Amino acid sequence: MIRLPGSLPSLLFFPGVGRGPVWKVSRSIAEVRPTGPRPSPGKKLISARRLTLGLIPLALSACTVGPNYTRPATPSVATGNFAETANTAAAAATPLPDHWWRLYNDPVLDRLVADALAHNTDIRTAAANLARARAVLSEQRGQRLPSTDLSAGYTRSRTSATTSATGSAFESDFFQLGFDASYEVDLFGGVTRAIEAARGDRDAAAAELDSARVSVAAETARAYASACSNAAQRAVAIETVTLQQETLDLTNTLFTAGRGTRRDVQRADVLLANTQAQIPAFEAERRASLYALAVLTGHAPEAIDADADKCTAPPRVAATMPVGDGAALLARRPDVRAAERTLAADTARVGVATAALYPSIQLLGSIGLGAPKAGDVFKSPSLSWSIGPLISWNFPNQTIARAKVREARAGADASLARFDGTVLTALKEVEQALARYAGALDRNAALRRAEASSTDAAKLSKLRFDYGADSFLLLIEAERDRADARAALAASDAAVADAQVSLFKALGGGWEGAPTPERRDPAIP
Template sequence: MKHALLLMAMVGLGACSVGPDLQTPRAALPASWGVSVPAGSTLAARLDSHWWAQLGDPQLTALVEQAAAANFDVRVAANRLEQSRLLRQVTGSQQVPGISAATGYTRERNSGVGLNDPSGQAGKAPFERWSTALDASWEVDLWGHVRRAVEAADAQVALSAAQRDGVQLSIAAETASNYIRLRGVQARLAVARKNLEIARQSSQLTQTRFDNGVTTNLDTANAAAQVASIEAVLPVLGAQQDRLINALSYLLGKPPQALSAKLIKPRSIPHPAPDVPLGLPSELAQRRPDIRQSEAELHRATAAIGVAMADFYPRISLGASLGMQAQHGADLGTWSSREWSYGPSLYLPIFQGGRLTGTLELRQRQQQQAALNYQRVVLGAWHEVDNAMHDYAAEKQHHQALQRAVAQNNIALSTARARYAEGAVDFINVLGVQRSLLATQSELVDSATEAALDRVRLYRALGGGWPVQADFPHAKSLDLAYPGR
């Protein structure tokens, strides 16, 4: 009865845990974003989990989803997550008793001048030893040493999950950005080829006028130089196109030029939907992987303080053994061959030379660092969202102004070429308008590319769209995959 009461008291004490619980610092986030959206756009209340689909390009959507499955960085991050889950399983196994079985047989002969053997024939005859036993051991977690260690392991699982989500978000954003840049380069190639055709027509016109004695070779030389300068741009843009296709191939885990046949055909630059999916500032901490990662780091550091504090207290382990031992195999299993033992053992740290105190202070400083890092990451996330939103709004205005400039330059070029054909203006006027049109058309393509890239940056700043997964289980509800091992 006394032994049972003692055991119940130990189990009751096992519900205690020393050390602080997690207290997440107050996030410095506003109640609303306080930013305006571009004309023609509206604020969406919720961020679509598949944000890349909002860019309106099925081929881009397919590439992002393929990269999420095939990219090597994503697969490495997923492997690290599985490792952390297995480590958590190993740590959690300390919460339950360990049971093992052993059996053995030996044939022995003791020294004739040493200890007597059980037969009383010291050193004169060999003897046999048969044994089998079932052993159990369990450390009573009086001060929460194991529970805090499991809590830290849970935090490590959450940290690894956030790291995996961060890699997925980065790969998705990088894939989308490279695809957008590829379509932008292809659009610039189309602009250059169209302007090359116009420049060649102008060169032919000046040559005809020169042959008729209407103009000088200065006009023909200027026209030929314009043709050559545009031709010089084409191989540079072609090389950029090849590099971007290779970059996408790498992100999808494929060899160089593996996607050339699929991507070489030009498509329009992705045009995002008008809805701007900001969501609520309070949701940012759950969406952004870096914020969840820093919170998990803080949780792990907080739990480590509890482990360090529990090391100051005594530890009690319970052990028991039930088995049989005999000199002859025929006797093994008889009632007389039985043997057993049970009892507690106590470990008490009396003098450790400052190791325990130093470890505790170190863990406390690490927790303070993790708390400061959490606040830094949250503030940085707020800045990223604000900057991304303003950049996107400004680029939309820039794009609209460039559209007007291109339209006016097209009118100016048609007028200048007609008047040059009539001899009313010099070719230098036509050349100037051609150059202005090429420049504004190229700027318009760059602006469309940058607007789409700004939208990707905004999605990334908002934390992307992978749903938060349950990678932070409570220790008591974890289902061990291999119980008893």
């Protein structure tokens, strides 16, 4: 850094400004008025005023270096309907409601999602990050204002006899007040670009908060659906165990009466044991989902929600799923908005790095009052002041500054790639979720038909076995088919519920009108 003395003219070269190199002659002037009697107004005071007036047009004609941001275009296919809506009647291009979980018509789910949006720790973290980004923006905006420093001091000093000109020691007091001010002229827009970058970071943080709300709402619905689905599968397994226990009892009776074999009893017992083994797994997964649900809503894991604990059937949207179109999706998804705002911030940072290639101009001024007696501090002879510009420039060695420009440009290129990837990923996730949801519905319909047929076949086989028309082997096979069909249907119901939640999450809704998150009182269960 080179600081030009106030008494020397300096010739500055500004590369890359306008159409070609511009040479300007500048003079750094510092007017200092020492302590003592006030002189009559003269050339020094006039020159300071002229300097201040002369710098005003210079500040007003400042340019902003670096690229100006424009929002990148998105693929034209993203503005139309989703391709999968033409392949299934389960989804329609109607607008997605803000609070999609209300489509389930489940008051328990509505309450749980509202509770999670108000108290979830991930949402609280994102809200704190947004508050910090807002503070950083306020800090950057403060760079447009002058920096000021107010000081006051008192000094009691003693001069020794050996160093005194009179050969005797003496003591003295000195009282002083001071006010310093400095202002950076944003000649090349470095401060402006820094504010733009901070504004982009703030908007990205706001989008990240909305993204956290989308994720928490979806995961809350998923955990609730998982708990209900596992309860339903456990109930199916228990009912199947009851039926298979009846078959085993019948087999034992026949064996005792001499109409069966030990092998028939063992085969019936194996079928019963396999079904019984599924019950603990379903119960464990059910309770695990309830623990996850408690934490999602800001509670301790053991604070299991009583209403969710009673749920025995997974929630399901019976109507056609409203999915909107691609344009509405990209406008709604917070991660797309966050990626776009991050790109804007990184583009502005290119301008911040570019401004460092050019001189920095500061306007400096100070006023001081000093006197050996406290009563003389505010008298005219105690006044001193100074005013003038300070020019600093990292020149000619600009290796580091130019490397930072290249670094900032690379960061902006990476942000553009992330934005494009986020847009494509959003479209992909919706198409995949629609395809999987349609497949889950078709599979569920087929399994429902299979479950009904297997139940009728098992009843018919038992009647035929009772009358001696069928063998015990056919009865066991019919019971196994019924057990497998019932279990597959229960698992398919769970898959449909999960696919619906995945589709809602991919659509990116649920953040609109969310409450301000707050910490849950640990003393309140």
